[in-house]
Amino acid sequence: MAQLIPAILTRDPDEVREKLQFLDGIPQIQEVHVDFEDGQFVGNTTIMPKDLWGTKTRLAIETHMMVAFPQGYFHDLEILRPKRVILHYESFSNVSDLIASLQNLKAMGFERGVAINPQTDVTVSDDLISYADLFLLMCVEPGFQGRQFIPESLVKLAALRARHKDAIIEVDGGINLDNVGSVVAHGADRVVAGSGIWQTPDAKQTIQEFLEKLK
Numbered sequence: 290m291a292q293l294i295p296a297i298l299t300r301d302p303d304e305v306r307e308k309l310q311f312l313d314g315i316p317q318i319q320e321v322h323v324d325f326e327d328g329q330f331v332g333n334t335t336i337m338p339k340d341l342w343g344t345k346t347r348l349a350i351e352t353h354m355m356v357a358f359p360q361g362y363f364h365d366l367e368i369l370r371p372k373r374v375i376l377h378y379e380s381f382s383n384v385s386d387l388i389a390s391l392q393n394l395k396a397m398g399f400e401r402g403v404a405i406n407p408q409t410d411v412t413v414s415d416d417l418i419s420y421a422d423l424f425l426l427m428c429v430e431p432g433f434q435g436r437q438f439i440p441e442s443l444v445k446l447a448a449l450r451a452r453h454k455d456a457i458i459e460v461d462g463g464i465n466l467d468n469v470g471s472v473v474a475h476g477a478d479r480v481v482a483g484s485g486i487w488q489t490p491d492a493k494q495t496i497q498e499f500l501e502k503l504k
């Protein structure tokens with residue numbers, strides 16, 4: 290059974306707290322995906338790890354770092370203590386720097402993910418598989434919620450799965466009730482959804498429908 294991880298992307302700390310409180314009330318949801326954007330790596334800005342210090346939730350947090358220099362946030366992440374930290378392959382000018390950061394994150398006790406943008410080839414995963422606990426395949430250009438799923442993502446997803454049979458693969462961007470079955474059929478273990486939940490008339494009901502489809 291694939292896992293649903295709701296995504297929160299906002300520059301308003303109150304919205305994060307409201308959404309966390311809402312998700313806290315849904316027992317089948319165990320984890321939340323929080324997006325961080327610095328206005329450089331992508332053309333949008335959000336809250337940063339510091340803004341979440343002291344926030345109470347029963348959910349495990351995964352942080353998706355869409356920033357130009359992720360290492361600059363490691364200290365703040367150590368205080369926040371998310372379960373998982375996801376770095377972008379594209380934030381690094383060379384693979385050895387990315388590997389060094391992944392090793393640092395492990396030493397800090399975090400699970401580690403590597404996110405891959407739509408224009409990045411999935412073959413880059415080969416050098417990283419021993420240093421990452423999961424891959425996050427972006428199915429939209431990162432930056433905003435509500436973007437349309439890029440259909441070629443399914444080909445990339447199947448290719449990534451074929452390269453790494455046992456890897457954990459998460460998909461992020463443009464996932465909704467209509468395409469979730471297809472991404473799971475192409476090899477996704479975990480599904481991140483933002484607008485596919487929040488921009489529906491009844492988010493609670495939508496989550497239940499997602500969970501039904503993921504059974």
Ligand code: DX5
Binds near residue numbers: 296297322433463
């Ligand atoms: C996009 C973010 C996604 C986003 C998902 O840049 O990384 O996690 O919150 O939102 P939807 O599901 O609306 O694409």
Ligand code: ZN
Binds near residue numbers: 353
């Ligand atoms: Zn994300």
